[in-house]
Amino acid sequence: MLRVSEIRLPIDHDAAALPAAVAARLGVEPADIRSLSIFRRSHDARKNSALAFIYSVDVALADEAIVVARLAGDRHLQPTPDMRYRFVGHAPDEPGERPLVVGFGPAGIFSALILAQAGFRPIVLERGKAVRERTQDTWGLWRRKQLDPESNVQFGEGGAGTFSDGKLYSQIRDPRHYGRKVLEEFVKAGAPAEILHVSKPHIGTFRLVGMVERIRHEIERLGGEVRFQQRVSGLRIDDGQLVGVTIADGGELRARHVVLALGHSARDTFAMLQAAGVRMEAKPFSIGFRIEHPQSLIDRARFGPHAGHPSLGAADYKLVHHCRNGRSVYSFCMCPGGTVVAATSEAGRVVTNGMSQYSRNERNANAGIVVGITPADYPGGPLAGIELQRQLEARAFELGGGSYEAPAQLVGDFLAGRPSTGLGSVIPSYQPGVRLTDLAGALPDYAIAAIREALPAFDRQIRGFAMPDAVLTGVETRTSSPLRITRGDDCQSVGLRGLYPAGEGAGYAGGILSAAIDGIRVAEAVTRALLAAGEGGG
Template sequence: MLRITELKLPLNHPEDAIRPAILTRLGITEEDLITYQIFRRAHDARKRNDIHLIYTLDIETKHENDILSRFKTDPKISLTPDTTYRFVTQAPQNLPTRPVIIGMGPCGLFAGLILAQMGFRPIILERGKEVRERTKDTFGLWRKRIFNPESNVQFGEGGAGTFSDGKLYTQIKDPNHYGRKVLTEFVKAGAPPEILYVSKPHIGTYRLVTMVEQMRATIESLGGEIRFQSRVDRIEIEKGEVQGVTLTNGNSISSNHVVLAVGHSARDTFKMLYDLGVYLEAKPFSVGFRIEHPQSLIDTCRYGSNASNPILGAADYKLVHHCKNGRSVYSFCMCPGGTVVAATSEAEHVVTNGMSQYSRNERNANSGIVVGITPEDYPGHPLAGIDFQRRLEAHAYVLGGKSYAAPGQLVGDFLANVPSTAFGKVLPSYLPDVHLCNLDSALPDYAIAAIREAIPAFDKLIPGFAMPDAVLTGVETRTSSPVRIKRNAHFQSINTQGLYPAGEGAGYAGGILSAAVDGIKVAEAVALDMTGGNK
């Protein structure tokens, strides 16, 4: 097949406009075109009142070689790449041990799925509960202020990504098209087929719950085993080689291949690894606040007269500002038509995050507004970043009134450095509550100064961004893992053979899609090592 990229059509073009556009672009007749399919659809909103759709199309014609010859210097017309996923190996019969996966977020889920599809019958250990029970516990904090340290936004089947916008796009390089495998498996599990072609696919929490359950059933049908409420307290290591794991209940599982896919909030696991001598190091991450605006304001600023067009949906944004003090402030995990959620994994701490449902039809837009920090800001041992996060989260708990309410402040008051006393036009979505105060002490001075400089700069790009009634809630601290567990070319820990650090918690991903892709890569490495392929 042939691929055409950057085929531009008006936003509201008729459904039957694509086929004639292909004929015109290639200079062929109706009889020459056999079929076509949409591989990607994006939009160009640089002129908000003159928005165009940009298509990537895969077509089948009767005269492929002739077309390639005529357009051999045109980079926008080429052969369609083969995105078919092929397993690197298959498990032999009677393997002496089974691979163990710690964690069932996107990374662990896909590592388990790929290993199961290759016949390795993985054992997946998840410290939290299955996804529907976990959802009840999460709502318990949001609605009743009842916190469960082992079942919350961070811990449980599906990982932190389950309570998010469900974004399925990434900027990682993906020459082997692993991302296509991820999207295809999601569709099999019940995701809307449009995620295969829209440029910024998302799913939303409620759909993710059902999909995770379906993928669990697939893994189990292929011989995989999933154990919930099974926290790993120790990885057994002898002479630099993994021997297995020991659970909180005292049970042990022998394995020479352990995938560590614990997510960015498994602080007790990081401490256990550090104490065992597994090599890890501090890495940069970011801290800040969540900001909420009326979604209608963002839609109008981004799409003008095309706001509310169903093809465009709720508008998003991506912002960055380089500050005078050398810091960079940027928008993080922007959730159109979403809500701000309580995302702590430790008692008497407050952490914020954002999520959306598939419809993205809540009244507010929210995004993290965060400041990049580095290990130089929290010098010391490799776990110093965790201590840094904890101090901010514990202080946020105090600022919020010691009740899991989030401390909040109106943007106008934040810029003027005066406490807020009443909400205006924007009502916050965070549950269980937002306690108005002055956020001046919620972050380090350099971060507060940077955000105060950035918000007016963002207002020049999105008029109304600095509206006085917009609401800030704190604190956003779990933007990425504060540690990196270094690994070698075969995806194993650089000083612990058989331990495979993976995904966001190990410092190798950021978001659902990149974490899932990393899970596939690590699963392949495990499979090859178990069959003698990694020699």
């Protein structure tokens, strides 16, 4: 099979156009194509170019060798790589110790799934609730200002990514095609098949809920268990070897192989790990605000005369600006046609995040506009970044009136340095509501100065980005984990055998896809260790 890239077709082409274009590129008759599948589809919607889809396709031909010889040197023609997932091993027939997976976000889900598919019957411990119960609890904060600290946007089945745009792309290196495995499992669980080939796949919250449930059922069908409302409160360690965990309700589980897939907001668990001597280090993360514009403004700025074309959907953007004070400001977790959501997991604090559905058809576009910070900004050890987050989130709670409403300010007022007293044309989407104020006191001075410099610079890239009526909502503090649990090449915690930190909370991923990929990588490390020890869960 051959992979042919850079096939360009008008965006309104009919079904026959693609095989005809591929045949013409290869110099064969359409009848010579035995099969054709789309590997990747992106679009070219630049203002000064013809609206077009650009395809990479995998093709089987009657006589591929002749075509390859004739087109030798064509950089847009290559053998189709083998992207099938291959397990590193399977459990033996004799039962043995069952591995534990702590946390059931993307990293935990895919660690558990791979271990279950390999026959090891993992036990998953999730501190929150099943995804549908969790959804109801999350609405409790959004609609009634009632926070459940154990069941919210951060904690529960599916992890924080469940209440997001559901983006499924990443820029990490993936030589073993783990990402393909993730996407294929999502399709089996109910995701649209297009995520296998569109350039920027996404799913949206409503679809993610059902998919997460189906993957859980598959893990259980294969002999695994998922136990909810089971917060790990301690580790049992014997001479540098993890031998079990304790649960907040007083229970205990013996295990010598534990995947720790916490997510970036398990602050109490991080404190427990530090007290237990698990090695951690502070790492950079980012802080800022959410910004909202009319989605139509972003569409016009990105697509020009093509804005509104049904095949394009809602436009996105990715922006970065390097400031005079040495800081970098960038857009984060951009949600086309989405909403700004309340994402705190602790009482008396306000945190924002972005979310959208598969349709991306809400009125506003939103994104984090965040400033990169480093441990030099929050000295004091591995947990110092968490303390900074808490301070900023408590300040946001205060600025919002102490009722889980979020502080907000119009961009025009923010740039002019004056409090906002009334909304303009952009109606903020954050629930349970916003309180207009002056955001200058919501972040450190260096971050405010950097964002004030960046917004006009972004306006030069996207006309209207600094429109006076655009709304800033604070604060965005949980862009990534503020610490890293150090691990070796075998994915085990440095200094503690049997503990396998994984995913975004451990500091090794950012987003659904990269966290899921890291979960697979860690599951493979656990598999190797179990097989080397002669253990299994068959």
